[in-house]
Amino acid sequence: MKEHTPPAPDTPLSVLIVDDEAPARERLRDLLGDIAERHPTRLVGMAANGIEALALLDTTPADLILTDIRMPAMDGIELARHTARLDPPPAVIFTTAYDEYAVRAFELAAVDYLLKPVRAARLAEALAKARRLHPPADTVLRQIATAGRSHFSVSERGRILLVPVPEVLYLKAEQKYVVARCVDREYLLDESLVQLEEEFPERFLRIHRNCLIARHAVRGVARATTSEDGEAHWVILLDGLPDQLPVSRRQWPTVKDALGV
Template structure:
């Protein structure tokens, strides 16, 4: 039997050390790395391909629930065991979606049971996970067998094209399968729907101008910071830009 590869994720070093010590007493388990936040966890998981991730829920920068959603896109995806000091809403909300959850302080026999359970399950336990916080901090992009994390703060606009949505940052474009409607619902007015196929970061809008087509018709476009792209503005949404200009 090959060793079960485990990745430890917790923002507190004593908690990671405690898990490492406990796992030494469980046969056929190898710790392949540890991370202090969700973003580090995704990067290490791509590198080490763990069978199981012991994942704290409450962490800065990217919480465990969001990280679990990104980990789901890996092939194969690891089993998730949440670790938490909270036995209230977080546990009740997520215990049906993860392989298991462990309440801190974690006991050896409880950890052993969770590891054994994880070995019998996978990889569908992540289905239906929703972020613990209201909005994601990153979008995960599957590209050439790797998961890339794109910070929401870097996104200038989303544009729907056929069955995909293009993310535009200052550096490049990415393709995702989220719908514009779901993104708009998640982020509210942080991204403005200037056209039926485009959501633009409010902070990236520099201004707007009126352009004339050869046929004589005119339309407005939004001018954006840091990129040469412009975004067409539908007639019914022109009031949004004019409102920003007045503000």
């Protein structure tokens, strides 16, 4: 994770508000105004979900994101995972209407949150800590996430590029990166293949120590040309790509059962 650099003590915090409900966004905006004398802030924008927020951050950086958790298109947890790739990454405080059990999970993970309906005093307390608040670690965010991500994120030319997970046909480890292959192009993910397999067990299937395939993209399997050691082996055929991906002998029994071949 890149280093978080807080603004100088006399500089207003630039804040981005993210919530799918307009009244909730407006309430936070008004509360920031109410406590501005003691905790000066500068509102840089408001967004209805994580995708809109990332689009705003492309042109307008923020020191702090106040984000709801449950939102359509992209929730607050996933947003925080993507914004950790920004340079520098903003601090994140979640706003939530979760029940006591779920809130306890945030406390145990040392992730800062505001319980809805947000009160001015509690918001002031959070802002007082925000200048020294580090973005939550990705390992922590994975633990408290209720679902897998809808997008992968790639840093390209100083901006975050989103890659919809359903468009990825396979994931292949190459040196220190993972190549995410879509129909139109490849993307380099700074992630671990093992972690991706754990996060998306229903979507991706391991066929080799260095490759996961998207189950929905499999067109079929075929017996490949006999290898140098004289043994035939199997390859995966994918919709939309000419690539033939080899299945290791170790993984073939699992792949055969999973694909019903």
